[in-house]
Amino acid sequence: MSKLGRNRGVVVGMAVAAGMAWGGWEAQTAGGSKGNSGGGADANAPVPCVTTAPATTKPAATRPASTQPAKVESFAAPCPTTSPARPGGEDLQRFATGSPFDKDYKPPAIKEGKRMWAKSFLWTEAPPLVVEKWLTRQPETKGKYMLIEFWATWCPPCRKSIHLLNRFHEKYGKELVVIGISDEAEAAVRKLKEPAIRYYSAIDTKARMKSQVGVWGIPHVILVEPGGYVIWEGFPLLKDYELKEETIEKILAIGRKTGALMGK
Numbered sequence: 001m002s003k004l005g006r007n008r009g010v011v012v013g014m015a016v017a018a019g020m021a022w023g024g025w026e027a028q029t030a031g032g033s034k035g036n037s038g039g040g041a042d043a044n045a046p047v048p049c050v051t052t053a054p055a056t057t058k059p060a061a062t063r064p065a066s067t068q069p070a071k072v073e074s075f076a077a078p079c080p081t082t083s084p085a086r087p088g089g090e091d092l093q094r095f096a097t098g099s100p101f102d103k104d105y106k107p108p109a110i111k112e113g114k115r116m117w118a119k120s121f122l123w124t125e126a127p128p129l130v131v132e133k134w135l136t137r138q139p140e141t142k143g144k145y146m147l148i149e150f151w152a153t154w155c156p157p158c159r160k161s162i163h164l165l166n167r168f169h170e171k172y173g174k175e176l177v178v179i180g181i182s183d184e185a186e187a188a189v190r191k192l193k194e195p196a197i198r199y200y201s202a203i204d205t206k207a208r209m210k211s212q213v214g215v216w217g218i219p220h221v222i223l224v225e226p227g228g229y230v231i232w233e234g235f236p237l238l239k240d241y242e243l244k245e246e247t248i249e250k251i252l253a254i255g256r257k258t259g260a261l262m263g264k
Contacts, residue, residue, distance in 0.1 A: 078117055078157055078217035078235055114234060114241045117217025121230040126222060127212035131181060131202035135189060139200045143262020145176045145255065146224040149236070150210045152182050153192045158219045161236050162195040168248060169199035175252050175261055183207035223251070226260050 121127075129141070129148065149165060151158035162180075169178040178199035182189050186203055204210070213222065221243060223232035231251060236243035255261040 078155070078219065115238065116234060117215065118220045118233070119214030120233065121213065121222060122233050124230060125228050126224045126230045127209050129179075130204060130208045132204040132206065133186060133202060135186065135201040135203065137200075139177045139179065141177050143226050145226060145251065145261070147176055147178045147221060148209075148224065149178075149180050149219050149221045150182075150213070150215045151180055151219045152184055153188055154184075155218050157235075157237055159192075159195060161219050162197055164236065164243070166195070166198045167245070171245070172248055172252060173199075175255070176248065181209065183210060225251075225255065226262065 126148075129146070147165070147168060149158075149161065151161070153159070165178050165180065168176060180197060180199060180201050182201075182203050183205055184203065185205060189201065189203055213220070217235065219236060221232070221234065221236045222230050223243075225231050232243065232247065234241060234243070252261070
């Protein structure tokens with residue numbers, strides 16, 4: 001067994017022991033587990049909106065990007081929409097005839113977990129990284145963590161997350177490879193000038209890896225450890241489950257300690 005293979009279990013084990021919710025301890029996925037076929041789209045769940053005109057974005061602040069604090073704006077969903085009304089508009093009777101509960105009965109509150117707009121690959125091996133063309137130079141990923149985001153230029157939350165990913169690339173780029181993959185044409189991605197992308201960028205018009213992950217809401221991120229296993233996943237701007245610098249730092253700290261990172 002390779003050093004990376006041995007370290008994979010150490011990384012996952014230490015994360016479990018530390019109680020770090022990296023993106024799915026309580027995840028309630030729309031698509032279920034990796035083996036759930038068809039993506040499992042929920043008819044009542046929010047779905048991404050489809051728009052064609054990107055919103056205008058203000059120029060970046062005058063301070064150097066590396067000194068600006070990373071500001072994560074939260075969203076309730078990749079692109080929120082309303083749930084369809086009940087057929088006929090009628091209400092169901094709350095209690096059956098003769099029920100021991102009266103109309104004032106309040107059932108225990110159910111704590112909702114993290115919502116997903118893709119299949120869950122948490123703690124399992126990630127699909128192979130497949131792209132059609134690199135729009136930047138191809139990164140060296142061996143012995144490093146990978147943050148892969150599926151996105152599109154027409155998606156407002158995707159454009160918001162560019163600032164976050166730029167920050168991750170600038171601050172952790174020696175140990176973390178940040179990659180954005182769009183299934184749009186090359187011309188559409190290159191046309192986006194603001195916000196500028198400073199991390200690695202690629203296109204795959206066949207959406208091969210995106211399809212394997214079962215993504216139906218963007219942006220969607222998977223964070224892959226050097227041994228190839230997914231240790232964080234989800235919508236990076238989801239309210240109360242945002243992907244933050246402190247999460248990245250904890251992950252990298254464990255990688256350094258266990259030797260999972262190349263040369264550590």
